[in-house]
Amino acid sequence: MSARENILSRVRDAVRAEAPRPPSPSEAPVWPPMGDAETRFREEFVALRGEIVESLPEFLAGFGKIATDDSDLVAAACGRVGMTVPVREAELGVTSCVCLVAQTGSVVVACRRSEERALSVLPPVHLVVARRSQIVLDLEAALGVVRRQYGGGLPSLVSVISGPSRTADIEKVLVLGAHGPRRLAVHFVNE
Amino acid sequence: MNANAQRFRRACEAKAFDRNHRAIVAKNTATYHAAVARGLARFADWETARRRAAAVKWEVMNHLDHYLEEFERNVRATGGHVHWAETAEEATQIVLSLARQHGVRKAVKSKSMVTEEIHLNPALEAAGITVLETDLGEYICQLRGEPPYHIVTPVMHLNRQQIAETFHEKFGTPLDATAEELAGIARERLRAEFLAADMGITGANFAVADPGMIVLCTNEGNARLTTALPRLHVAVVGIEKLLPRLEDLALFWPLLATRGTGQFLTVYNTLVGGSEPLHVILLDNGRTQLLADVEQRDALHCIRCGACLNACPVYKTVGGHSYGTTYQGPIGSMITPHLRGWPDWSHLPYASSLCGHCADVCPVRIPIHHHLLHNRRNAVRQRLDPPLQRWMFRVWLWGVQSARRYAIGGRLARWAMRLGLAQPLARAWTRYRDLPDPPREAFRDWWRKHERA
Numbered sequence: 179m180s181a182r183e184n185i186l187s188r189v190r191d192a193v194r195a196e197a198p199r200p201p202s203p204s205e206a207p208v209w210p211p212m213g214d215a216e217t218r219f220r221e222e223f224v225a226l227r228g229e230i231v232e233s234l235p236e237f238l239a240g241f242g243k244i245a246t247d248d249s250d251l252v253a254a255a256c257g258r259v260g261m262t263v264p265v266r267e268a269e270l271g272v273t274s275c276v277c278l279v280a281q282t283g284s285v286v287v288a289c290r291r292s293e294e295r296a297l298s299v300l301p302p303v304h305l306v307v308a309r310r311s312q313i314v315l316d317l318e319a320a321l322g323v324v325r326r327q328y329g330g331g332l333p334s335l336v337s338v339i340s341g342p343s344r345t346a347d348i349e350k351v352l353v354l355g356a357h358g359p360r361r362l363a364v365h366f367v368n369e
Numbered sequence: 370m371n372a373n374a375q376r377f378r379r380a381c382e383a384k385a386f387d388r389n390h391r392a393i394v395a396k397n398t399a400t401y402h403a404a405v406a407r408g409l410a411r412f413a414d415w416e417t418a419r420r421r422a423a424a425v426k427w428e429v430m431n432h433l434d435h436y437l438e439e440f441e442r443n444v445r446a447t448g449g450h451v452h453w454a455e456t457a458e459e460a461t462q463i464v465l466s467l468a469r470q471h472g473v474r475k476a477v478k479s480k481s482m483v484t485e486e487i488h489l490n491p492a493l494e495a496a497g498i499t500v501l502e503t504d505l506g507e508y509i510c511q512l513r514g515e516p517p518y519h520i521v522t523p524v525m526h527l528n529r530q531q532i533a534e535t536f537h538e539k540f541g542t543p544l545d546a547t548a549e550e551l552a553g554i555a556r557e558r559l560r561a562e563f564l565a566a567d568m569g570i571t572g573a574n575f576a577v578a579d580p581g582m583i584v585l586c587t588n589e590g591n592a593r594l595t596t597a598l599p600r601l602h603v604a605v606v607g608i609e610k611l612l613p614r615l616e617d618l619a620l621f622w623p624l625l626a627t628r629g630t631g632q633f634l635t636v637y638n639t640l641v642g643g644s645e646p647l648h649v650i651l652l653d654n655g656r657t658q659l660l661a662d663v664e665q666r667d668a669l670h671c672i673r674c675g676a677c678l679n680a681c682p683v684y685k686t687v688g689g690h691s692y693g694t695t696y697q698g699p700i701g702s703m704i705t706p707h708l709r710g711w712p713d714w715s716h717l718p719y720a721s722s723l724c725g726h727c728a729d730v731c732p733v734r735i736p737i738h739h740h741l742l743h744n745r746r747n748a749v750r751q752r753l754d755p756p757l758q759r760w761m762f763r764v765w766l767w768g769v770q771s772a773r774r775y776a777i778g779g780r781l782a783r784w785a786m787r788l789g790l791a792q793p794l795a796r797a798w799t800r801y802r803d804l805p806d807p808p809r810e811a812f813r814d815w816w817r818k819h820e821r822a
Contacts, residue, residue, distance in 0.1 A: 181459060181653075186438070189433050190434045192657055192666075193434060193660065196431050197667060200427050203424055204417050207413055208417055210413040266564065282633055282634050292597060299590050299594060300594065317618070317623070324615070325616075330580070333644075334647075335596065335641055336640040337638065339636065340637075340638075343588070343636055343637075344588050345506075345589045347509070350396075353548055353549045353552040355552075358593060
């Protein structure tokens with residue numbers, strides 16, 4: 179018999195007897211009520227050391243090599259830069275996102291190809307271009323958007339990013355930019 | 370006492386009196402506890418949250434065959450590969466044969482306790498494959514040739530100076546480097562390794578059955594790079610890591626982060642599916658034994674947040690390395706005898722004051738201290754307790770079963786203590802502390818005198 183069959187048959191034997199059920203949880207809400215989604219997103223995002231970019235040309239002017247994803251939103255917003263370099267050399271990675279989460283100040287990115295996987299994590303700065311309408315209230319709603327948007331064909335990687343990369347492994351001292359970007363920025367396009 | 374238990378006792382004795390160790394761990398855990406208090410304030414109802422999580426985990430564990438098959442089916446549907454390993458050896462063999470098939474010479478790893486459990490690094494190195502840990506804490510452990518001290522905070526036992534010394538020895542960097550500089554050095558050195566690696570190895574914080582994806586939670590972004598840059602991704606996943614649905618993460622992510630570090634979410638909560646080369650190795654390695662124990666099955670609900678370690682007065686005193694296990698602290702003492710065998714590990718359930726703080730902080734409500742007591746009972750049933758202890762408990766049991774024998778025993782004990790005869794018998798205690806003075810009279814005598822008043 180294969181390892182698979184052995185493990186599954188041991189599991190089946192084991193769960194034939196049910197473990198005592200834990201007490202059932204109350205219906206009480208787990209999270210406190212939230213106010214306006216955009217206000218909350220801005221507060222949470224900035225608290226996580228995220229930067230909100232108001233003027234995109236000014237921000238982009240600070241970087242030489244910029245790599246972008248191939249979304250229409252990013253192309254339209256960054257069109258005038260017109261410059262794409264290999265992600266390994268980029269000083270700035272620009273991506274669109276699936277949605278933004280007010281509750282946690284997170285951006286949710288998704289990618290199908292492996293180069294895209296690196297775009298939001300390899301360059302030292304990551305900029306997300308988004309529409310205000312992409313802000314959802316909480317994590318549950320965000321995961322709902324992921325499921326609805328992709329249905330059965332989920333992208334190979336979905337990442338909920340909450341602030342720039344960080345570590346506190348040394349004496350619990352916070353250091354930004356451990357392996358991923360030192361800076362994370364969001365720019366909302368005018369609709 | 371077996372060799373393991375003796376080694377444990379010696380290690381504990383040495384660590385318990387190491388003031389430097391105690392100061393470092395106290396500082397780390399104080400920062401942690403302050404952060405967790407802030408994290409808990411973000412929940413409207415923490416108790417409901419953990420009850421919901423416990424209910425979800427109960428559902429998974431009691432229908433685990435169903436969820437494992439669903440996970441396998443869904444990962445395969447997106448082009449991923451699922452392998453099954455009954456033992457640590459089988460799992461390492463699968464990783465090695467994948468490495469051989471793909472001509473792997475260099476691998477990068479994202480922090481994973483399960484690969485510590487199966488001793489993957491030595492096996493890969495023996496096969497001529499370079500392996501690099503990329504989590505900063507794990508990287509420091511690897512440089513020092515030490516196992517992780519803590520399942521979440523691998524170098525909790527080191528201060529900045531010690532880490533700067535290690536970097537100085539290895540790379541000639543300044544001895545007065547700050548935490549930021551040290552992290553920067555690691556970033557630069559590891560960046561090159563990420564780009565050169567052929568294989569990325571991870572564990573999984575969770576495995577979602579619908580859709581079939583594994584979930585990686587990190588702050589540094591190293592798991593992201595591990596899955597983005599090398600052409601092959603291998604994930605070793607314990608079979609207990611399953612969650613039914615994607616949406617369950619809306620609860621489990623905050624629970625893990627809040628109790629893990631006090632953050633509301635770790636920075637990168639990432640789902641990885643099969644369309645890029647992904648090999649998932651589902652590992653048993655003793656877990657089905659624990660599953661078969663109905664009374665203790667819920668120990669498999671553990672999401673490895675490390676909160677019970679930080680809460681445990683024993684862990685904080687004896688330190689993570691003393692246990693000699695992959696999983697330390699209360700949860701480690703609970704599961705290690707099941708995973709690695711009772712004869713060698715039945716001493717661990719005694720490394721607890723049974724204060725219950727571990728259960729209080731557990732985000733999935735595992736009654737860990739009850740299970741430690743169950744473990745003690747199970748060890749006694751298997752006659753694994755030391756013979757002297759067994760004999761003493763028999764005498765004690767005989768003594769307390771009659772009021773007369775109890776009174777005589779008490780009188781004898783007070784008399785022996787007063788004459789200093791008891792002290793040699795209690796040497797394990799009196800080496801570091803004084804025995805309390807014996808009471809002048811027994812409570813029952815006192816009661817008889819004062820009853821009428």
